[in-house]
Amino acid sequence: MEPVAIVGWALTPMVRRTDKSEARLLFDVVTGATEDAGITRADVDFSCAGSCDYVAGQAFSFVQNIDAVGAWPPKRDSHVEMDGAWALYEAWVRLQLGDLDVAIAMGSGRSSTADPATIYPMEMDPYYLAPLGADAVSLAALQARVLLDAGLVTERDMAGVAARTRADAVGNPYAQVSGEYDVDALLKEDYVRAPLRKHDLSPITDGAAAVIIARGDKARELSDNPVWITGFAHSAEPHQPGVRDLRASTSTARAAKAAGADGHFDVAELQAAFTHEEPLLTAALGLGPDVAVNPSGGPLAANPVMATGLVRVIEAARQIRDRGKQRTLAHATSGPCLQQNLVCVLEGTK
Amino acid sequence: MTTFVESTVRFPYKRSLGSVIGYFMTALTDRRIVGIRNGDRVLVPPLEWDPATAEQLNPDFVDVGPAGTVRSWTWVAAPSGQHPLDHPFAFALIELDGASTTLLHAVDAGDISAMETGLRVAPRWRAQRVGHLTDIEAFVPGEEPVTPEDDAGPAAEPVTMMNYDASISYTTPVPETQLVFGKAFAEGRLVGLECPNCHRVYTGLQQACPVCAIPLNGTHEVELPQTGTLTTFTIITPVQYPGQTETEPFARVHVLTDDIDAVLAYQPVVDFPNADVHPGVRVKAVWTTDADGKQELAGWTPTGEPDVDDPSIVNRIF
Numbered sequence: 264m265e266p267v268a269i270v271g272w273a274l275t276p277m278v279r280r281t282d283k284s285e286a287r288l289l290f291d292v293v294t295g296a297t298e299d300a301g302i303t304r305a306d307v308d309f310s311c312a313g314s315c316d317y318v319a320g321q322a323f324s325f326v327q328n329i330d331a332v333g334a335w336p337p338k339r340d341s342h343v344e345m346d347g348a349w350a351l352y353e354a355w356v357r358l359q360l361g362d363l364d365v366a367i368a369m370g371s372g373r374s375s376t377a378d379p380a381t382i383y384p385m386e387m388d389p390y391y392l393a394p395l396g397a398d399a400v401s402l403a404a405l406q407a408r409v410l411l412d413a414g415l416v417t418e419r420d421m422a423g424v425a426a427r428t429r430a431d432a433v434g435n436p437y438a439q440v441s442g443e444y445d446v447d448a449l450l451k452e453d454y455v456r457a458p459l460r461k462h463d464l465s466p467i468t469d470g471a472a473a474v475i476i477a478r479g480d481k482a483r484e485l486s487d488n489p490v491w492i493t494g495f496a497h498s499a500e501p502h503q504p505g506v507r508d509l510r511a512s513t514s515t516a517r518a519a520k521a522a523g524a525d526g527h528f529d530v531a532e533l534q535a536a537f538t539h540e541e542p543l544l545t546a547a548l549g550l551g552p553d554v555a556v557n558p559s560g561g562p563l564a565a566n567p568v569m570a571t572g573l574v575r576v577i578e579a580a581r582q583i584r585d586r587g588k589q590r591t592l593a594h595a596t597s598g599p600c601l602q603q604n605l606v607c608v609l610e611g612t613k
Numbered sequence: 614m615t616t617f618v619e620s621t622v623r624f625p626y627k628r629s630l631g632s633v634i635g636y637f638m639t640a641l642t643d644r645r646i647v648g649i650r651n652g653d654r655v656l657v658p659p660l661e662w663d664p665a666t667a668e669q670l671n672p673d674f675v676d677v678g679p680a681g682t683v684r685s686w687t688w689v690a691a692p693s694g695q696h697p698l699d700h701p702f703a704f705a706l707i708e709l710d711g712a713s714t715t716l717l718h719a720v721d722a723g724d725i726s727a728m729e730t731g732l733r734v735a736p737r738w739r740a741q742r743v744g745h746l747t748d749i750e751a752f753v754p755g756e757e758p759v760t761p762e763d764d765a766g767p768a769a770e771p772v773t774m775m776n777y778d779a780s781i782s783y784t785t786p787v788p789e790t791q792l793v794f795g796k797a798f799a800e801g802r803l804v805g806l807e808c809p810n811c812h813r814v815y816t817g818l819q820q821a822c823p824v825c826a827i828p829l830n831g832t833h834e835v836e837l838p839q840t841g842t843l844t845t846f847t848i849i850t851p852v853q854y855p856g857q858t859e860t861e862p863f864a865r866v867h868v869l870t871d872d873i874d875a876v877l878a879y880q881p882v883v884d885f886p887n888a889d890v891h892p893g894v895r896v897k898a899v900w901t902t903d904a905d906g907k908q909e910l911a912g913w914t915p916t917g918e919p920d921v922d923d924p925s926i927v928n929r930i931f
């Protein structure tokens with residue numbers, strides 16, 4: 264396996280509604296990430312972006328987004344209709360071929376464009392789920408109740424996750440929701456989709472993120488402290504939530520095993536967009552109480568859909584490059600009830 | 614002050630069902646719910662492949678239900694326009710009697726207090742069934758299926774296709790560059806944006822020079838001439854999809870503007886028969902005035918000048 268490291272990144276401010284287009288959000292993070300890595304757009308050999316036409320409300324929206332990367336000199340480009348974490352995965356795979364040195368992965372989403380309850384059914388099975396308007400929050404609520412009924416989590420645990428992540432997010436300049444909250448007060452709020460209350464859901468967020476990766480010697484040349492990707496894998500389960508055991512996330516456990524994620528980490532950044540998903544993922548990843556989970560506040564603090572997973576990678580890398588940690592984990596997810604899961608293991612230069 | 618535009622996009626899909634989902638949908642018209650045998654399990658709704666091994670399943674269908682047990686549920690207090698009921702309802706994962714898996718559907722329970730895990734429910738059938746998941750209007754608490762008095766009976770033929778029609782209302786910011794184009798248009802002017810570095814002129818959706826990676830804005834506006842040369846074209850034979858108003862084959866052309874060297878893409882034509890459209894034709898802009906006095910570009914029409922005989926014309930796409 265070719266050694267590949269993260270050598271730069273950038274995030275936009277995470278806000279409820281931006282006045283910038285998706286192409287412009289990406290323009291800003293491509294500029295920021297290349298500056299962070301000490302390179303120019305001309306040094307980028309391969310680019311891959313993650314975004315969603317249904318979120319953008321425009322067919323082929325990703326074609327415009329390419330302007331953000333710059334068209335000259337000509338470079339190889341790809342797109343995934345997935346979170347930017349999967350774009351990073353593709354870029355990492357591309358660098359494994361050994362003929363290119365530098366790649367950029369991006370994720371962008373303007374979730375404020377429309378009611379999420381009407382957008383996300385479009386991405387579901389078109390025969391059995393979409394015709395019912397099966398929205399992501401309803402499906403998450405069904406999984407939450409399975410966990411509650413099984414005694415694997417309580418509503419108090421879930422409110423506790425919300426309070427802890429919002430408090431952690433106070434120190435994160437990219438957080439949209441942060442502050443000190445009392446668990447008893449949170450539990451008195453009405454349900455949005457029983458058993459989920461507002462604090463169990465991620466905010467609606469507009470934002471984008473970009474990550475620069477480089478291969479071997481090029482990474483060492485560009486950075487004094489490259490963050491090495493030492494394990495990277497993803498796995499999927501059946502799309503129909505009804506055929507799965509929703510009490511566990513087997514694809515997360517499978518991806519973790521393939522990525523060499525053994526549970527021993529300083530920090531884990533998880534794409535737990537709903538409070539009940541955090542204990543579920545923590546169990547699937549075998550994370551003990553000594554692992555700091557989502558110290559950035561995680562998706563509950565800011566959820567730029569299609570970039571949320573890539574932001575987890577950035578926050579996990581930040582812990583190594585800027586906070587002196589040695590080994591961190593980033594997780595990303597896609598699909599109803601944690602259908603597909605990606606695990607990325609990051610390590611500092613020893 | 615950012616301008617936001619409201620728009621509603623319809624997604625009218627027509628999908629083929631295949632032999633497994635088609636069988637399930639056809640059975641719905643007959644007020645039956647079927648699963649497919651997968652080893653010692655019965656999958657409902659039926660899938661074409663084993664979800665664990667991806668092996669293709671034999672079409673060994675089994676009638677299940679009609680009643681079942683709620684294995685999980687959530688309450689939708691404020692339904693969206695895409696949800697199956699327009700009043701508060703529950704989404705539930707329902708294990709139909711005889712099934713090994715759960716089916717997602719709506720439960721019309723009246724009030725959240727009527728819902729609990731383990732609740733027994735049965736389908737309330739629509740009178741007119743077309744082979745669609747919503748042939749079951751919703752499940753209702755109890756053991757007995759509900760059938761309307763005016764039941765129309767099963768489909769005469771096996772169901773092979775289904776319609777799925779969703780619409781989403783979007784609120785999108787209008788980029789500053791779009792406003793530059795739009796404002797000029799309303800005044801009967803054509804403008805482009807000139808990159809301060811490479812001096813290329815852009816007339817499309819670009820918000821940055823994609824070559825130099827320099828953001829563009831109103832300060833880069835340049836006036837475009839309203840005459841030019843047709844560089845390429847296509848004749849479109851319309852298919853009738855929702856929103857399509859054209860009925861006869863029509864032309865879309867690219868126009869290379871004079872002096873400025875900017876290409877306006879996918880332009881309509883005016884008084885310009887399809888048979889006469891070809892590269893090299895000299896054209897000029899035609900404007901109309903709308904009810905508010907705003908100008909609108911109707912399209913491009915021949916000036917009558919001789920054709921431009923320049924081989925490089927045909928190589929100009931954008």
Ligand SMILES: [Zn+2]
Nearest residue numbers: 808811822825
């Ligand atoms: Zn330029």
